[in-house]
């Protein structure tokens with residue numbers, strides 16, 4: 001069996017090796033990921049620049065492919081240039097920092113890569129590790145994070161996906177790993193409300209003109225049963241079933257148009 005592994009933190013990030021380690025015993029693994037930090041890039045596709053693919057020796061000595069673009073670019077090149085056939089599973093992550101709630105999933109590059117693979121019918125897992133320390137979330141390369149528990153949980157759920165595929169109507173899974181887990185179970189949860197209140201930082205450039213930097217403050221805990229609550233407050237490993245089809249209620253729109 002084959003696994004395609006990508007991420008949005010870049011090919012040199014520690015989390016991608018942790019994902020590879022989780023499925024190395026189960027599959028032939030192919031690591032194809034952006035060369036640079038792409039967090040927040042969502043499902044963007046590069047159409048106006050050429051893309052380069054460079055070979056990297058990963059820290060476990062294996063070969064990886066770094067793509068000079070977005071997570072979606074990396075998955076596209078992985079699927080149609082590097083692999084000769086579709087993989088049995090695709091994994092995006094392990095992201096440094098959680099990916100929670102309705103609003104953030106479309107800006108997340110981790111989810112962008114996952115959605116791209118899932119759109120071809122490949123059973124896909126997006127997986128993210130909660131980190132309480134904000135300063136290391138957007139670091140390139142190696143970060144001081146213990147991914148051992150995340151690797152263990154990913155191995156567990158990947159085995160099920162490889163054996164059974166995903167249930168009918170579910171295109172991909174969004175998994176979040178707590179920093180201080182209380183057990184080794186998966187808690188099935190809904191997407192909660194948005195996780196951050198946007199904050200605009202205005203500063204002045206050396207010529208006195210303002211520039212802006214988007215940041216965010218996390219909301220308080222969400223409702224029980226939602227991903228934000230169960231991960232952040234209850235310290236559970238959460239999994240949300242997702243589908244790509246965003247179509248809403250056809251009949252109510254038809255009525256509304258009358």
Ligand SMILES: [Mn+2]
Nearest residue numbers: 008009039095
């Ligand atoms: Mn990221």
